[in-house]
Amino acid sequence: MNNKKLLFLVTEDWYFISHRLPLAVAAINRGYDVSLVTQVGKHGNAITAAGIHLAPVPFPRSFKRPWRDLLTLAGIYRACRNIRPDIVHHVSLKPVVYGSLLRSLGAHGGKNPAVINAFTGLGYVFTSRRLSARLIRSLLVPLLRVLLMRDNTRLVFQNADDRDTLIDLGIARSEQCTVIPGSGVDTSLYAPVPEPAGTPMVLLASRMLYDKGVEDFVRAAERVKEQGVEARFVLVGDTDTENPAGIHVDTLQQWDDEEAVEWWGRREDMPSVYAGANIVVLPSHREGFPKTLIEAAACGRAVITTDVPGCRDAIAPGESGLLVPASDPQALAAAMIELIRDPGRRARMGLAGRQRVVERYSSEVINGRFLELYRDLTVSD
DSSP states (O other), X not given: OOOOEEEEEEEEHHHHHHHTHHHHHHHHHTXXXXXEEEEOSSOHHHHHHTTOEEEEOOOOSSSSOGGGHHHHHHHHHHHHHHHOOSEEEEESHHHHHHHHHHHHTTTTTTOOOEEEEEESOOHHHHHOOSHHHHHHHHHHHXXXXXXXXXXXXXXXXXXXXXXXXXXXXXXXXXXXXXXXXXXXXXXXXSOOOXXXXXXXXXXXXXXXXXXXXXXXXXXXXXXXXXXXXXOEEEEEOOOOTTSTTBOOHHHHHHHHHTTSSEEOOOOSOHHHHHHTOSEEEEOOSOOSSOHHHHHHHHTTOEEEEESSTTTGGGSOBTTTEEEEOTTOHHHHHHHHHHHHTOHHHHHHHHHHHHHHXXXXXXXXXXXXXXXXXXXXXXXXO
C-alpha cells in the first residue's frame, strides 16, 4: 500500500478546485496521503470533504507587496514542517519560488522531498515589458537558476515554448523538463450537445484581463455588427484586481451598456454556458495551456484562438478551430464571420475537437501522466 505524503502548494482554493482537485483525488485513490497549502476562500469544505488535509495561509498572487508575503512564508514553513511530505507539487510561479526557497532552507523537517515545479504559463513577470515586471524579472531569474537546478526536481510546462524559454534563460536543464498540456477535462461533465438554434452566440470565457484579448474581442464584435452579421457576443468571467492587466468593472459594464457585448460575470455552470454557445473564442496574447479551449472542444464547439504559445497548442488549426494573429480585431472579426456563416463547418470542427480532447487532454490522460511522474520521483525511496 502506498503511504507517500503528497503536498500541493497553490495560491488560491478556487484554482485548486478548478484545476487540480481531480488529480488530488486520483492520487488519494492510489494511496497517497494528500495535503494542500493555499489561501482559503469559499471552497475549504469541498476540499476537506474530498479527503485532503488543508493548511490555510494568506497567499497574495503578485510580487508587488513583499512585506505581506512574510506571513505566507511563515505559514508554508509551518505546514511543511508538520506534514514532512515525500513529494511537493508547486503550482504556478509564486508557489514555485516560495516552495523551492523554503525547501533549500530545510523547511520539510529534515526530509529532502521530490519536487514538481509546475509552470501554468510564464505570466506577467516573464512576458510584460513594464518596468515593474522587468525589475522583478531581473531579481527572479538568478534566484531561480539557484533554486531549480537541484536533484530530484522536475519542471512541468504546459507547452514547449515556455519550456524552451526557461532553458534558454539558464533556469532549467532539458533533462529536468516535462511538457504536460494543461490539467485535463472531465469528458463526461463537458459533453457534446447540439448547437442551439436562433441567433449564433459567440463566447469568450476567461478572467477579464487585457492580456486575454478581451478588448480585442469587443472591438471584433463591433466590426462584425458593423458588417450587418447577426450574432450575440458574450463575456463570461470575473474581474481580477490583483492582476496588472485586470479590466475595471466600470469598463466591462460600459461595454455591456453599449450593447457591444454582454458581460455575464462569473458562472459556475460552465457546461451549460458552452452548450448555449455556437462558437468559443480566446484571443489571448499568451497562455500556458488554456482550459477554456479544451472544455469548449469537449462540448463539441468550434473555437477561434490566437497563434501564440499555449493557444496554438490547444487546437488543430483548420480542423478543430481557426488561428488568428494576436491583437488583431480585424482578423478576429473575419474569422468570427467565417464560422457564423458556416454551421456545417462548425459542426465538423466540433466533432474533431471532441475526439482530440478524448484522446489527448481528458482528466484520465493528464492525471495519469502526473501519477506516473510521482511514481518515478519516489521509486527509489
